[in-house]
Amino acid sequence: IFLPAAPIKGHPKAAKKGANLAVDDFTVAPGYGRQRMAYRTMENELRYYGYRRWVSPPAKLLQSMVMRHLRASGNFAQVEHEDKLKEPLALLQATIDAIEELDQGDKTYAHLAMRIVVRDATSLRVLFRHDFDKTFPCTKRHPREVAHGVSKLLELEMRQLATRISDALR
Numbered sequence: 001i002f003l004p005a006a007p008i009k010g011h012p013k014a015a016k017k018g019a020n021l022a023v024d025d026f027t028v029a030p031g032y033g034r035q036r037m038a039y040r041t042m043e044n045e046l047r048y049y050g051y052r053r054w055v056s057p058p059a060k061l062l063q064s065m066v067m068r069h070l071r072a073s074g075n076f077a078q079v080e081h082e083d084k085l086k087e088p089l090a091l092l093q094a095t096i097d098a099i100e101e102l103d104q105g106d107k108t109y110a111h112l113a114m115r116i117v118v119r120d121a122t123s124l125r126v127l128f129r130h131d132f133d134k135t136f137p138c139t140k141r142h143p144r145e146v147a148h149g150v151s152k153l154l155e156l157e158m159r160q161l162a163t164r165i166s167d168a169l170r
Helices: 058-073 143-168
Strands: 021-025 036-042 045-053 080-081 090-104 105-118 126-139
Touching: 021 058, 036 080, 036 143, 045 126, 058 080, 058 090, 058 143, 090 143, 105 143
Parallel strands: 021 080, 021 090, 036 090
Antiparallel strands: 036 045, 090 105, 105 126
16 A cells, blocks of 8 residues: 655745635546556556555545645645635635556656646635646656655645645635
8 A cells, every 4th residue: 555645845834824725525537536556558558556556545645635735835724625614715626637657668657647726615716727747757666656756746736836826815
C-alpha cells in the first residue's frame, strides 16, 4: 500500500488568515477511481498492478493532500470538507484526469493531471480555474517511486496555487 504523503515543505508557517474555503468531493476520470495503482506502457492501454494499491481511493487521497497543502500555506482561515464548514466564501472542486505510472522505454514517470475550479459558494460563479498535466521522473520502476513522484507533483502545484487561489478570493 502506497501513500504519496511526503511532509509538506516550502509553505510558510504564517498565521491563518484569509477566506474560509470549502472542498467538495473530488471526481475521477474513468479508469483511475480504483485503489489499484494504474500504469501505462502505451498511450491507449491502461493496466493495473495486482497487489500495489493506494492507501485509499485516489479521489479521497488527493483531496486530503490538497486540503493539507492549502491549510499549511497559511493563506486561508479554514480549509474543510464542504459539509463541515459553515458559511464558506468559496468552494474548491477538482477532477483527477490521471494518476499513474508512465513507462516509456527504460524510463519511468509519475503522471498526475487535474482540473481545479474554485467557485463562489453562494452563486457558484467560477472565480478561479487551473488545469495541469505533469510528469515527474522516477529513479527506478517501482510503485513507491511513483507515489513519491505524485506527491512531489502535487506539492509543486499547490505551492503556487495556494497563493493564486487566495488572491482570487480577495
